[in-house]
Amino acid sequence: MIENWENLKNQIEAYLKNQIEEYLLFIEISASELSSSEKKDQILEAIKQRTKEERPQKYLNDLQRLVEESGDSPYAELAQRIPNEALVVRGGRNLPEDIRRGMGTHPCGITGISVECALGLSVKELAVNIPHGQVGVTTVGEVRKTEGDVIRTSGRSPHHATLSGLTPEQISNLLTPTYPNPAREQ
Amino acid sequence: MNTPRIFADFHNADNQGRLRLNSIGTVEDLACHNIELQDGKLLTLYSEDLEVEGVVQYSTEEKLWVAAIDWNAIKQMDDLAVQAKY
Numbered sequence: 001m002i003e004n005w006e007n008l009k010n011q012i013e014a015y016l017k018n019q020i021e022e023y024l025l026f027i028e029i030s031a032s033e034l035s036s037s038e039k040k041d042q043i044l045e046a047i048k049q050r051t052k053e054e055r056p057q058k059y060l061n062d063l064q065r066l067v068e069e070s071g072d073s074p075y076a077e078l079a080q081r082i083p084n085e086a087l088v089v090r091g092g093r094n095l096p097e098d099i100r101r102g103m104g105t106h107p108c109g110i111t112g113i114s115v116e117c118a119l120g121l122s123v124k125e126l127a128v129n130i131p132h133g134q135v136g137v138t139t140v141g142e143v144r145k146t147e148g149d150v151i152r153t154s155g156r157s158p159h160h161a162t163l164s165g166l167t168p169e170q171i172s173n174l175l176t177p178t179y180p181n182p183a184r185e186q
Numbered sequence: 187m188n189t190p191r192i193f194a195d196f197h198n199a200d201n202q203g204r205l206r207l208n209s210i211g212t213v214e215d216l217a218c219h220n221i222e223l224q225d226g227k228l229l230t231l232y233s234e235d236l237e238v239e240g241v242v243q244y245s246t247e248e249k250l251w252v253a254a255i256d257w258n259a260i261k262q263m264d265d266l267a268v269q270a271k272y
Binding site for chain 2 (some may be wrong): 107114155
């Protein structure tokens with residue numbers, strides 16, 4: 001998913017470079033029409049210098065900042081790669097059939113199963129919004145070792161994510177055995 | 187009044203806390219009961235030992251059907267068994 005963002009960046013960068021080259025060519029042709037050669041060189045050098053200062057990277061940085069701040073872009077969620085150390089929690093028995101029936105396609109287009117996941121939060125903190133009496137726990141790293149992934153997706157809690165790329169059996173293996181939900185204990 | 191009992195994934199909710207009705211198990215149960223979703227329809231939603239009443243709505247933001255539920259009204263089967271006994 002991150003590759004999508006990188007590809008987009010590369011495309012924009014190539015487009016901007018091309019636009020700047022065309023702009024410089026246009027300026028050189030226009031400047032050649034000036035009568036004073038001394039003034040022509042000064043103008044040309046000034047424009048080139050300013051263009052160097054406003055490199056495509058600056059535009060790209062601004063663009064990336066805007067995308068991240070807006071949260072509206074389809075790439076905004078995909079760009080938030082969750083670290084391997086983050087815990088992944090899902091309520092219920094997490095048997096393969098339970099997982100299969102819970103699978104679906106999130107409105108952002110990712111197909112998988114809903115989980116709670118965030119770096120630095122405990123199982124109890126992640127389980128606060130889980131109404132089930134038991135929970136299964138794994139890590140993002142373990143999911144990735146099995147060739148799956150955990151992607152941040154919108155949901156009821158800010159820690160909602162979608163575990164994708166694995167079969168119900170593989171997911172069940174990662175999320176069993178289950179334990180009493182620590183957020184529901186007296 | 188008996189309402190159709192339909193599977194829902196209680197993890198799969200939108201940012202308003204409404205359950206998304208797009209899980210495989212939900213689609214299977216809706217097809218099994220031959221139910222066509224429409225605004226205001228009442229459903230009994232369950233997942234394993236959990237159960238709650240829900241009102242169907244169409245989410246224009248996410249362009250899918252959801253069910254508004256009271257998260258504090260979710261019952262466990264143990265609770266239901268006790269209620270049935272007394």
